[in-house]
Amino acid sequence: MTHNGAGGDVLTLTKADFQSDQETRWCPGCGDYAVLSAVQQFMPELGIPPERIVFVTGIGCAGRFSYYMNTYGMHGIHGRGPALATGLATAREDLSIWIVTGDGDSLSIGGNHLIHALRRNVPLKILLMNNQIYGLTKGQASPTSELGKITKSTPFGVSDHPFNPVALALGAEATFVARTIDRDRQHLTEVLRAASQHEGAALIEIYQNCPVFNDGAFAALTEKDVKDANQIRLEPGRPIRFGADGERGIVRSPEGGLEIVDVADCGEASLLVHDPQHADPGVAFSLARLAEDPTAPTPIGIFRDVRRPVYGRTALPAAPASDAQLSELLLSGDTWTVA
Amino acid sequence: MAKSVEDRERVIIRFAGDSGDGMQLAGSRFTDATAMVGNDLATLPNFPAEIRAPAGTLAGVSTFQIHFASRDILTPGDAPNVLVAMNPAALKANLSELDRGATIIVNEDAFTKRNLEKAGYATNPLEDGSLSAHRVHRIPMTTLTVRAVEGIEDVSTRDAGRAKNLFALGVLSWLYGRPTEITKQWIEQKFARKPGVVQANLKAFNAGWSFGETTELLDVQYRVKPATDVPPGTYRNVNGTTALTLGLIAASVRSGLPLVLASYPITPASEILHELSRHARFGVSTIQAEDEIAAAGMALGAAFGGRLGVTATSGPGMDLKAETIGLAVALELPLVVIDVQRAGPSTGMPTKTEQSDLLMALYGRHGESPLPVIAPSTAAGCFDAAFEAARIAIDYRTPVIVLSDSFLASSSEPWKVPDVADLPAIDPRFADGGAVDGAVDGDGVADSDGAFLPYSRDERLARPWAVPGTPGLQHRIGGLEKADGTGNISYDGANHARMTRVRAEKVAGIARGLPPLAVDAEPGARLLVLGWGSSEGAIRAGVRRAREAGHTVARAHLRHLNPLPENTGDVLRSFDRVLVPEMNSGQLAQVLRARFLVDVESFCKLEGQPLFAAEIEREIAERQ
Numbered sequence: 001m002t003h004n005g006a007g008g009d010v011l012t013l014t015k016a017d018f019q020s021d022q023e024t025r026w027c028p029g030c031g032d033y034a035v036l037s038a039v040q041q042f043m044p045e046l047g048i049p050p051e052r053i054v055f056v057t058g059i060g061c062a063g064r065f066s067y068y069m070n071t072y073g074m075h076g077i078h079g080r081g082p083a084l085a086t087g088l089a090t091a092r093e094d095l096s097i098w099i100v101t102g103d104g105d106s107l108s109i110g111g112n113h114l115i116h117a118l119r120r121n122v123p124l125k126i127l128l129m130n131n132q133i134y135g136l137t138k139g140q141a142s143p144t145s146e147l148g149k150i151t152k153s154t155p156f157g158v159s160d161h162p163f164n165p166v167a168l169a170l171g172a173e174a175t176f177v178a179r180t181i182d183r184d185r186q187h188l189t190e191v192l193r194a195a196s197q198h199e200g201a202a203l204i205e206i207y208q209n210c211p212v213f214n215d216g217a218f219a220a221l222t223e224k225d226v227k228d229a230n231q232i233r234l235e236p237g238r239p240i241r242f243g244a245d246g247e248r249g250i251v252r253s254p255e256g257g258l259e260i261v262d263v264a265d266c267g268e269a270s271l272l273v274h275d276p277q278h279a280d281p282g283v284a285f286s287l288a289r290l291a292e293d294p295t296a297p298t299p300i301g302i303f304r305d306v307r308r309p310v311y312g313r314t315a316l317p318a319a320p321a322s323d324a325q326l327s328e329l330l331l332s333g334d335t336w337t338v339a
Numbered sequence: 340m341a342k343s344v345e346d347r348e349r350v351i352i353r354f355a356g357d358s359g360d361g362m363q364l365a366g367s368r369f370t371d372a373t374a375m376v377g378n379d380l381a382t383l384p385n386f387p388a389e390i391r392a393p394a395g396t397l398a399g400v401s402t403f404q405i406h407f408a409s410r411d412i413l414t415p416g417d418a419p420n421v422l423v424a425m426n427p428a429a430l431k432a433n434l435s436e437l438d439r440g441a442t443i444i445v446n447e448d449a450f451t452k453r454n455l456e457k458a459g460y461a462t463n464p465l466e467d468g469s470l471s472a473h474r475v476h477r478i479p480m481t482t483l484t485v486r487a488v489e490g491i492e493d494v495s496t497r498d499a500g501r502a503k504n505l506f507a508l509g510v511l512s513w514l515y516g517r518p519t520e521i522t523k524q525w526i527e528q529k530f531a532r533k534p535g536v537v538q539a540n541l542k543a544f545n546a547g548w549s550f551g552e553t554t555e556l557l558d559v560q561y562r563v564k565p566a567t568d569v570p571p572g573t574y575r576n577v578n579g580t581t582a583l584t585l586g587l588i589a590a591s592v593r594s595g596l597p598l599v600l601a602s603y604p605i606t607p608a609s610e611i612l613h614e615l616s617r618h619a620r621f622g623v624s625t626i627q628a629e630d631e632i633a634a635a636g637m638a639l640g641a642a643f644g645g646r647l648g649v650t651a652t653s654g655p656g657m658d659l660k661a662e663t664i665g666l667a668v669a670l671e672l673p674l675v676v677i678d679v680q681r682a683g684p685s686t687g688m689p690t691k692t693e694q695s696d697l698l699m700a701l702y703g704r705h706g707e708s709p710l711p712v713i714a715p716s717t718a719a720g721c722f723d724a725a726f727e728a729a730r731i732a733i734d735y736r737t738p739v740i741v742l743s744d745s746f747l748a749s750s751s752e753p754w755k756v757p758d759v760a761d762l763p764a765i766d767p768r769f770a771d772g773g774a775v776d777g778a779v780d781g782d783g784v785a786d787s788d789g790a791f792l793p794y795s796r797d798e799r800l801a802r803p804w805a806v807p808g809t810p811g812l813q814h815r816i817g818g819l820e821k822a823d824g825t826g827n828i829s830y831d832g833a834n835h836a837r838m839t840r841v842r843a844e845k846v847a848g849i850a851r852g853l854p855p856l857a858v859d860a861e862p863g864a865r866l867l868v869l870g871w872g873s874s875e876g877a878i879r880a881g882v883r884r885a886r887e888a889g890h891t892v893a894r895a896h897l898r899h900l901n902p903l904p905e906n907t908g909d910v911l912r913s914f915d916r917v918l919v920p921e922m923n924s925g926q927l928a929q930v931l932r933a934r935f936l937v938d939v940e941s942f943c944k945l946e947g948q949p950l951f952a953a954e955i956e957r958e959i960a961e962r963q
Contacts, residue, residue: 020815022827051810056640057817067815067828072807074643075817076636077666083633087640087648088807090624091599095644095807113636116629312624318597320622326592327759329621330585334371334521335575335756 013044020070031182031208032061032129036068038188039098039127043071046096046196053096056085058105061136061210062129065100079110082117085124090312096196099126103144104134107163111143114203115172120311121200125192128165128205129182133214146293151213166288166303169203170281176202177284178302182209183222187233187300194302200310207294220295230294234287234301239271242297250290258286260297276305342552344516344560349408351416352511354504355433356425356446357394358387358401361504365423366403368508368525372517373407374576374753377565380407381718381876382578383415383750383949388606388690395457400432409564413876413883415750417951423507425449425480427458439472444510446503448481476556480506480547487546493535502543509547515561519548572755579718579747582754583677584614586725587649588621593726594733594765596647597622601637603630603656606689607745608679611651631656635663635676642672643816645769645806647729651677653745654696655686661704664738668708668842669818671794671802673732673739675725680744682947691947692745694872695923700740701901701930707839709846711735712900714742716875719754721747724898730765731849736801742900744922746949747873770803770812786824794826800845850902856910860893861886866962867914869939871897871927874920874950881955888956890963897927903934911937916962918942920950 018040026032043053053071057063059078066073072095076084081099089097106114106128117124133151134140140153144165148157169177176198180191188206195202207218220230228244241249241263249271253259258272276284284303291298321329352369356362363384373380382405392399406416421442424430426449437443450465464470465477484506488499505526512519523541530536551557577585591598600623602612616625624641628634634650642648652660657678667674680696682688700712711731715724721743728739770784770791784795784803793814794802805812814826822829823837858867859882870878875896882894895910897903911917911931917939919928925941932939942958944950 022815049810051813052808054807066817069815070813072813073815073817074640074670075815075819077662077818080632080636080663083628083636084640084643086626086633087599087601087637087642088644089640090626090637091597091641091644091646091648092807112629113633116633314619318622320591320595320597321588321620323592323759325621326589329588329618330756330759331573331575333575334374335573336374336377337573338377338569338571 011044011047011049013050015040015044017050018043018070020068022067024068025064026061027212029211030061031131031210032065034182034185035127035129035188035206035208036065038185039192040069042189042192045193048096052094053098054088055098055100056081056088057100058102058110059136060102060105060134062100062102062105063136079105079108080113081105081110082113082122082124082126086117086120086122086311089122089124093312097124099124101126101128103128103130103132103142103165107143107165107168115168118169118172118174118201118203121175121308122311123199124201125195126201126203128203129208130165130205131208131210131214132217133210135210135213139213162293164288165203165205167285170285170288170304174203174304175200175306175308176302177304178203179205179207179300181207181218181221181300191302194305198305200308218294221298221300230297232290232297232299234274234276234299234303236274236276236302238274239268240274240299241268241271248297250287258283258290260290276302279306342558342560344562347561347563348410349406349412350421350515350561350563351404351406351419352421352423353402353404353419353433354423354507355400355402355429356504357428358392358399359394360401360425361501362401362403362425365504365508366405368522369511369517370405370576370751371525372512372519372521373405374574375518375521376563377569378407378409378563379412379566379569379753380405380576381412381415381750381752382406383746386690388688395426395428395454397428397432397458400429402429402433407563409566411566411568412752413880414949414952417953423511425503425507427455427460427464430464431458431460437473440474442474442476443470444476444478444507446480446507447477448479478510478550478556483546483550484543487542488539491535491538491542494539498536499539502539505540505543506547506550509544509549510551510557513548513551513560514557515563519544570755574753574755576751577719577722577754578749578751579715579721579743580610580614580749582719582721583715583725583741583743584611584618586722587615587647587675587729588618588623589722589759589762590726590729590765591622591647593762594647594729594767596645596733596767597624598649599624599626599638599641599646600649600651601626601628601634601641602651603628603634605631605653605656607681607748608651608653608656608677610748611677611679631659632663635660639663639667639670639672639674642667642674643670643807645767645804647675647733648673649675649677651679653679653681653689654683654699657696657699657703664710664740665704665706665708666818667738668704668710669821670816671736671842672804673729673736675728675732675739675741677725677741677743679748680742688947690745692873692949693922693945693947694742694744694874695926696742697871697900697923697926698929700742707843709843709901710737711739711846711849711902712742713739714872714898714900715747716872716896716898718747718750718752720898722754722757726762730763733765733767734801735799735845735849736804737846742872744873767804769809770805771809792824792826794821794824796841800841800848847902850905853899853902853904855906856895856897856904858893858895858910861891864891864893865915866959867893867895867910867917868955868959869895869897869911869917869919871900871921874922877950877952878920878955880952881959884952884956885959888960890959892959900927908935911935911939916940918958918962920944920955920958922950
């Protein structure tokens with residue numbers, strides 16, 4: 001973030017300063033706990049006093065997040081978090097505003113607000129907890145549920161093609177797009193840090209496990225025995241390679257897309273070097289779509305991080321006019337006087 | 340030749356032409372000149388919903404009506420005394436509204452075979468005697484305009500013909516003795532960058548004036564003396580939209596809260612967005628949201644940040660905003676929601692007026708979610724309504740709905756510009772950390788341990804407004820039911836019952852600060868005519884006429900629909916009969932019957948047009 005503590009004082013904040021007195025009420029083992037803890041742990045790093053931080057949430061399990069942060073918070077209505085937060089950001093440039101949302105909240109009922117907040121580049125940090133299921137309403141398919149998935153609302157399997165949140169955000173002209181995993185606190189924290197340093201809108205998709213209604217959806221990326229083979233870590237300026245010994249990598253395919261290869265076959269020099277600041281979002285889009293769902297090798301990290309004018313930053317006055325100016329306005333146009 | 344001058348107390352002129360004929364321009368110029376004379380006036384434009392309706396057809400007719408007089412004017416008038424018809428379609432679309440003896444001034448050149456066909460005339464009405472009940476003046480306006488502007492460089496014959504609206508304006512300006520300088524200055528300023536157009540328009544206007552002065556076709560000039568019963572002060576002509584936006588800015592200045600308007604384009608509310616977007620130097624932020632829902636959410640988000648949050652829309656947008664308005668009821672944050680009503684249901688008739696959103700404003704949300712509803716009653720009164728809505732929203736931490744309508748938004752009248760010092764200051768009373776830090780329960784907003792209580796109450800039952808950035812007052816609010824005082828999530832039944840009651844009592848308590856319902860009654864009146872919203876002018880005029888005709892009748896008008904003035908029930912019960920005229924199927928009548936058990940009678944009009952004084956007069960006469 002670009003904000004500093006008031007008067008340049010060094011703030012000595014700890015995780016405890018960001019914990020509210022409300023008892024957390026997610027299901028035991030919910031991935032939301034890990035994200036909450038990581039966020040609370042990270043917050044002191046911002047150097048912003050808690051009263052200048054606002055968490056805005058929608059409806060869904062993730063919606064409860066705002067109650068647990070000892071900052072200002074608004075638990076809004078389903079999908080409308082980005083709308084509420086855009087109004088707040090327009091009104092108050094001095095605040096650090098975070099949205100916590102879920103796949104149903106932001107990609108289904110609130111899809112319109114999400115894409116417009118991204119294309120406007122409103123200074124909001126959006127944490128999208130993607131568990132590929134509706135948890136709060138007890139287990140219906142979400143817009144990120146994979147094809148064929150059996151849920152309460154899809155007894156014969158999901159037949160609607162799912163959204164890929166990172167690809168969607170890129171298509172919506174987002175200036176910062178990242179993907180991380182609830183169980184990898186270090187990676188999650190690195191992404192939070194990068195997002196906080198980004199000036200405009202930042203979308204972070206967090207693969208978040210729902211132990212009750214969709215347990216193990218991201219096991220390919222989190223379980224010890226398989227995660228090395230499936231996590232493709234995107235690191236700026238570095239060739240993209242993965243596997244226990246970095247034996248696999250990504251190259252541009254002759255057809256124009258990307259493909260996974262054995263580094264031994266192609267040589268390191270041919271590997272794609274990750275560049276989240278590239279002006280053209282095309283490669284980031286291909287990376288986002290490398291795996292159809294997170295059961296195969298899947299990129300995590302920062303896909304895109306570019307600069308574009310930030311919404312609402314204007315040179316216009318932020319304060320109302322004076323009485324004298326108001327009087328002038330009221331008397332503008334053609335007037336006449338009756339004696 | 341010598342021409343006579345006749346005095347008239349009041350005149351209604353309707354300029355009618357094709358959408359491209361510039362009738363709104365001619366009408367608004369005539370209006371400004373009329374204001375200069377010192378006549379009281381009221382105007383009403385009316386145009387097709389389609390931006391480019393087929394030329395020459397009935398669907399493409401655009402009109403502008405002005406009613407001006409030497410006494411106070413209450414409405415834009417019912418039937419025009421003078422119709423200016425620029426083509427056959429304009430004549431046909433308006434003829435049925437003229438009384439016998441009305442004057443018709445036509446652009447004779449436009450009555451071609453093809454134009455007559457487009458308007459659906461089998462024969463030329465100028466020739467077939469069908470206009471014999473009226474005084475018809477045939478003027479070849481196009482020919483005379485083209486001749487007048489001949490020889491001006493850079494002006495084609497086609498462009499020349501387009502100045503005929505200024506020719507018509509010139510004729511009317513002569514006929515009613517309007518000053519010409521103000522119109523000429525306007526032409527020079529408006530087209531300053533196009534000298535050819537300035538010249539063409541000036542020549543057309545002058546030619547129209549001279550035509551009136553010299554031709555034998557028009558033998559009488561009319562004089563409408565300045566109105567004498569107008570209170571002293573400085574005046575300007577405003578329509579409801581302008582008055583409303585000025586009221587919002589005034590509330591912003593007098594509260595010290597920057598104004599944030601979030602809106603989605605919709606007829607007829609878009610003009611509010613357009614007007615406010617020009618006032619950024621007054622600290623006004625405007626956001627064109629992605630949809631109606633977002634617009635409401637953005638306004639509410641801004642309110643959370645300590646701003647005056649406003650969203651403006653029309654009926655279809657209100658459907659979508661209901662969810663956010665409900666959240667504002669739960670959050671107890673100030674929010675001003677403006678509904679410029681139009682005829683529904685669904686898309687309905689976007690450019691036609693109606694008062695049919697009253698029940699939606701009062702009840703159109705799930706759960707028990709009462710909120711104040713204010714309805715301006717005149718175009719100029721939109722200033723006071725907007726200011727009052729903001730004041731109540733801020734004082735009581737509540738969403739407020741302002742029910743304007745298409746008629747108010749576009750009709751205009753002189754407005755006595757208020758002295759800024761006379762506008763009450765609005766104190767946002769932000770909670771500051773002082774009382775909490777000192778663990779002193781000074782504001783009643785902290786518990787005994789000094790913890791902030793975001794859902795504590797003041798004497799108005801309003802809760803503290805603690806905005807982000809205030810140290811020590813971090814708190815969380817949301818749509819879930821809150822525990823009394825702490826604002827923590829609560830599903831406790833007794834608490835919910837208490838909170839529901841408190842929210843209702845808070846809104847009901849606003850009535851204590853409202854002026855009582857004033858009754859304009861004659862001794863012995865047994866019939867009360869009670870209106871609300873934009874129909875005040877028509878009802879006042881109708882009542883005035885009924886009294887002049889010898890009837891005894893009382894009149895009152897509601898500007899606060901929720902809560903109602905405290906004496907409303909007493910007023911209703913003090914008359915034998917109560918007539919409620921509305922541009923809906925009896926929505927206020929239904930509320931009054933349910934609330935006060937009074938056998939209210941409805942007069943309902945659902946034609947997409949404002950109520951007319953003549954209709955009110957007739958309804959009163961039928962009940963004597």
